[in-house]
Each structure stands twice: as structure tokens, then as C-alpha cells.
Amino acid sequence: MCELLAMSANVPTDICFSFTGLLQRGGATGPHKDGWGLVFYEANGVREFKDHLPSSESLIARFLQTYPIKSNTVVSHIRQANVGEVSLANTHPFQRELWGKPWTFAHNGQLKEFSQFELTRFRPVGSTDSEHLFCWLMGQLDEHFSCCPSWEEWVPFVHQCCLKIHEAGIANIILSNGDALFTFCSTKLSWITRRAPFGEAKLADTDVTIDFSNETSENDVVSVVATEPLTVDETWTKLEPGSCCVFVDGELVG
Amino acid sequence: MCELLAMSANVPTDICFSFTGLLQRGGATGPHKDGWGLVFYEANGVREFKDHLPSSESLIARFLQTYPIKSNTVVSHIRQANVGEVSLANTHPFQRELWGKPWTFAHNGQLKEFSQFELTRFRPVGSTDSEHLFCWLMGQLDEHFSCCPSWEEWVPFVHQCCLKIHEAGIANIILSNGDALFTFCSTKLSWITRRAPFGEAKLADTDVTIDFSNETSENDVVSVVATEPLTVDETWTKLEPGSCCVFVDGELVG
Numbered sequence: 001m002c003e004l005l006a007m008s009a010n011v012p013t014d015i016c017f018s019f020t021g022l023l024q025r026g027g028a029t030g031p032h033k034d035g036w037g038l039v040f041y042e043a044n045g046v047r048e049f050k051d052h053l054p055s056s057e058s059l060i061a062r063f064l065q066t067y068p069i070k071s072n073t074v075v076s077h078i079r080q081a082n083v084g085e086v087s088l089a090n091t092h093p094f095q096r097e098l099w100g101k102p103w104t105f106a107h108n109g110q111l112k113e114f115s116q117f118e119l120t121r122f123r124p125v126g127s128t129d130s131e132h133l134f135c136w137l138m139g140q141l142d143e144h145f146s147c148c149p150s151w152e153e154w155v156p157f158v159h160q161c162c163l164k165i166h167e168a169g170i171a172n173i174i175l176s177n178g179d180a181l182f183t184f185c186s187t188k189l190s191w192i193t194r195r196a197p198f199g200e201a202k203l204a205d206t207d208v209t210i211d212f213s214n215e216t217s218e219n220d221v222v223s224v225v226a227t228e229p230l231t232v233d234e235t236w237t238k239l240e241p242g243s244c245c246v247f248v249d250g251e252l253v254g
Numbered sequence: 255m256c257e258l259l260a261m262s263a264n265v266p267t268d269i270c271f272s273f274t275g276l277l278q279r280g281g282a283t284g285p286h287k288d289g290w291g292l293v294f295y296e297a298n299g300v301r302e303f304k305d306h307l308p309s310s311e312s313l314i315a316r317f318l319q320t321y322p323i324k325s326n327t328v329v330s331h332i333r334q335a336n337v338g339e340v341s342l343a344n345t346h347p348f349q350r351e352l353w354g355k356p357w358t359f360a361h362n363g364q365l366k367e368f369s370q371f372e373l374t375r376f377r378p379v380g381s382t383d384s385e386h387l388f389c390w391l392m393g394q395l396d397e398h399f400s401c402c403p404s405w406e407e408w409v410p411f412v413h414q415c416c417l418k419i420h421e422a423g424i425a426n427i428i429l430s431n432g433d434a435l436f437t438f439c440s441t442k443l444s445w446i447t448r449r450a451p452f453g454e455a456k457l458a459d460t461d462v463t464i465d466f467s468n469e470t471s472e473n474d475v476v477s478v479v480a481t482e483p484l485t486v487d488e489t490w491t492k493l494e495p496g497s498c499c500v501f502v503d504g505e506l507v508g
Contacts, residue, residue, distance in 0.1 A: 044379060045342025047304045063317050088299025097350060100377035121375060123354035125298060 005076040008181040008247035012070035021230040024205035034081040035091040040071035077106035089126030105134035109170030151180035185239035221250035259330040262435040262501035268322035278459035288335040289345040294325035331360035343380030359388040363424030405434035439493030475504035
């Protein structure tokens with residue numbers, strides 16, 4: 001199993017603290033040593049950092065812990081390979097452009113049989129079940145909508161698609177096009193929304209504490225979604241299997 | 255005008271030396287201060303680094319100068335904005351997947367009128383003429399070939415497409431899908447192939463000299479393409495306007 005991490009915020013916010021927690025699971029406190037990736041949405045652009053080295057050893061990951069890129073939406077993943085060798089092509093998150101938007105996908109789980117998910121115009125570069133599912137999902141979106149649905153339109157459709165995947169195996173999913181952050185729970189996913197009054201939080205995986213009141217203004221709203229709660233002294237909400245959560249500008253909207 | 259840099263090699267090779275030269279043009283010795291990007295092909299995967307900050311100031315660019323990522327194909331660009339604001343979405347290189355391959359495109363030049371290049375399934379995320387041309391080119395490839403042409407098949411077709419763009423304005427172009435590095439000269443593009451016996455080279459833009467014999471083995475073949483020659487003591491070949499060059503595994507093949 002892999003570890004997922006995502007963020008949605010109403011102001012550009014850095015994810016250094018949460019990423020530091022996640023990184024520990026990439027070969028230090030966890031077995032997820034087969035690569036990691038991080039995608040930042042900034043204005044209408046995206047930037048992506050990836051490495052097939054364990055995140056706890058990766059120099060790029062170490063650099064990113066110290067370089068606070070501020071972003072409204074982040075999608076991140078550390079990998080424990082099951083389907084597909086350890087390589088850059090098999091490292092999540094995956095990206096495709098559709099309707100002039102950059103879509104980003106990360107997956108935790110495994111599907112034994114995924115050939116039933118027939119591909120159309122999007123094709124995987126690597127050999128993971130995850131990228132296959134993403135390509136199928138993007139193809140479904142492309143066929144279902146003629147162009148440019150709002151998130152209110154595509155979210156229910158994507159939820160139905162995720163339920164089909166969920167029937168075929170384990171698929172905790174994070175998907176975003178920058179407008180909304182969609183998260184689907186197949187087995188394991190938790191989320192938290194932080195807002196004023198901000199307090200302290202301590203990472204579960206390493207001895208790091210942060211006082212969010214030093215990092216934020218009183219109007220900031222920041223939601224974080226992760227496979228397992230990243231902090232020990234805050235209340236995270238666990239998603240039910242089969243359910244989805246959607247965040248826009250840091251707020252839970254569906 | 256922007257600055258292009260690309261590399262093709264028969265063994266994974268780092269581009270730190272050439273990138274160091276290029277970076278100087280990103281706000282130090284040159285006016286190309288509106289962002290930069292670098293795409294590395296490693297096995298069948300790619301990784302991309304981008305910043306809309308001037309390359310001579312970018313912390314990510316500085317990190318990459320010290321972190322020798324070894325790659326068989328590199329596509330790089332530093333930008334002086336003319337069409338489209340300074341933003342991550344407008345920062346080259348651009349990428350799209352087609353037939354399960356990651357295609358990368360960078361452009362130096364300007365087209366006053368580009369609406370004649372009608373888009374099909376690929377759409378720009380940003381607002382540059384460059385990304386529009388790339389989306390058009392990918393759409394042309396998609397319509398012309400049913401699937402998966404070899405580079406020997408797609409190169410002549412892409413050359414014809416580039417000549418159409420060349421008629422409409424200035425377009426020095428770099429395109430790769432990892433199999434071949436295609437470069438098209440509209441006004442300005444030079445290349446060099448380095449092989450044994452390797453010697454010393456001095457950068458044109460900053461006081462850095464390298465002895466390639468310390469960095470290479472005797473079977474290495476590495477070609478570099480750039481808007482302007484990057485070194486002062488080597489012989490670069492200038493491309494003629496309207497011509498293209500193709501490199502595979504470091505060798506000029508067409």
C-alpha cells in the first residue's frame with residue numbers, strides 16, 4: 001500500500017510540515033520506499049517533483065522540505081510498489097491535460113484485474129494499474145462531457161466511476177484539476193480542516209511540532225487529506241469506504 | 255526571444271555544465287528572466303522542473319546545478335515573455351502524452367497570428383503562442399498516424415508541420431518523445447556532438463571550464479543543441495533556417 005497526501009487551501013499555503021511527516025513513511029517509519037511525487041497547483045499552472053528513490057533518502061525531497069512552495073492545491077504520493085517496477089514512469093502522481101486543465105491523480109490500493117477498464121484516447125506511459133485507471137477515468141470524462149464541466153458536474157460522475165473501480169479492488173483516490181480536490185475512500189483515508197484559532201500540532205512520524213498561528217493569517221482555511229492522520233494531537237475525520245470528499249478553496253463542499 | 259537547450263546521449267549523462275551556462279542567460283548575461291524549465295527523460299519516464307522566477311535567481315535552478323540528474327534526453331528553455339504573462343502555466347517546456355509516450359516541446363520565437371493552427375483534442379493550459387503550436391502539432395500527429403509511428407515516420411511529418419509554422423512566424427523548436435530528439439531551426443539554432451577523445455571546454459557566459467574526459471567514458475556520445483553556442487573553444491554547427499536535425503542516442507541521424 002502507498003501513502004496519499006493532498007491539500008486544499010483558500011490562500012497559497014506551503015505543505016512542508018505535512019510533507020515532512022509523509023516523507024518519514026518513505027523508507028524510515030514506513031515501507032513506502034519505491035518513489036514519491038508531489039504536484040503543486042499555482043495560479044492556473046502546475047509543477048511536479050518526482051523521484052524513484054526512497055523519499056527519506058531523496059535529495060530532491062530533502063530540498064522541498066526546506067523550500068516552502070506556496071500552493072492552493074497539492075497532490076502527493078509515496079509508493080510501495082506492487083504492480084509495476086520501481087521507475088520514474090511508475091511514480092505517482094500522474095498528470096494529463098483535458099479541456100485545457102492539468103488533471104492530477106494518485107492512487108493507493110491494488111486491482112488484480114483491470115483490463116475491463118477499457119482505454120480510449122489516454123494511454124499509460126508506465127505499467128501500473130494506477131495509471132491505467134487514471135487513463136480510463138480521463139477517457140470516461142472525455143466521453144461523458146463534451147467540454148469543460150464545472151466541478152459540481154464532474155464530481156458526481158467521477159464518484160460513480162470510482163465506485164466501479166472500488167468494486168474491482170482497492171482504490172483510494174485523489175484527483176484534482178486545480179478547481180476542486182476530489183478524494184475517494186475505498187479502505188482508508190482521513191481529512192482535517194484547519195482554521196482560526198490555529199494552534200500547535202505534532203507529527204505522528206517524527207519529532208516535529210508546528211505552531212500554525214505563526215504560519216497563517218486568521219482567514220486561512222486549509223484542509224489536508226492523508227491515508228493515515230499525520231498528526232497525533234488533532235482530530236481527523238475518517239472517510240467511510242465508498243464515500244468521497246470534495247474540497248474547494250480549503251472548504252469541504254461535498 | 256528565449257533560449258533553448260537540449261541534449262541527446264547514448265548513456266545517461268548529466269547536463270549540469272551546459273545548464274550552468276544557460277542559467278547565466280536567465281537574468282544575468284541575458285534578458286531571459288521570465289521563467290525556465292528542464293525536462294529529463296530517464297528510462298521511459300520523465301521528470302520536469304520549472305520555475306517562473308528568473309533562472310539566475312531560482313533556488314530550484316541552483317539546486318539542479320549541483321544535483322547531476324543523469325538522463326538520455328533533456329529539453330530545456332529559459333523564457334523572455336512576449337506572448338502570455340509570466341506564470342507557471344506559460345513556462346516551457348510543455349508536455350502531453352500521445353500513444354503512451356510523454357512528448358516535450360520548447361519554442362523560441364513569436365507568431366503574431368496563430369489562430370489558423372486549429373486545435374483538436376489537445377488544448378493549451380496557459381496563454382502562449384508556443385503551447386498553442388504544440389497542441390496543434392500533437393493534434394496533427396494524432397490525426398495523421400493511427401498509432402505509434404517510429405521516429406523515422408514521425409520526423410518527416412513533424413518537419414512539414416514546422417515548415418508551416420515557419421511560414422507564419424519565427425519558430426525554433428525542440429520536440430522529443432524520448433526516442434528521438436527533433437530540432438527545427440527557423441532563425442537560430444546550433445549543435446555540437448562530443449565524443450572521444452574528450453577535451454576541455456569553457457562556457458561562453460561564465461568563467462567555468464570542464465574537462466569532459468574526467469566525466470565520460472570513451473564510448474560516450476553526447477550531442478547538445480542550443481540557441482547560441484554555449485562554449486567558446488569548440489566548433490558548433492549552425493543550422494540553416496527551415497532545416498531540422500534529429501538525434502538518437504547522441505548521434506545525428508537526420
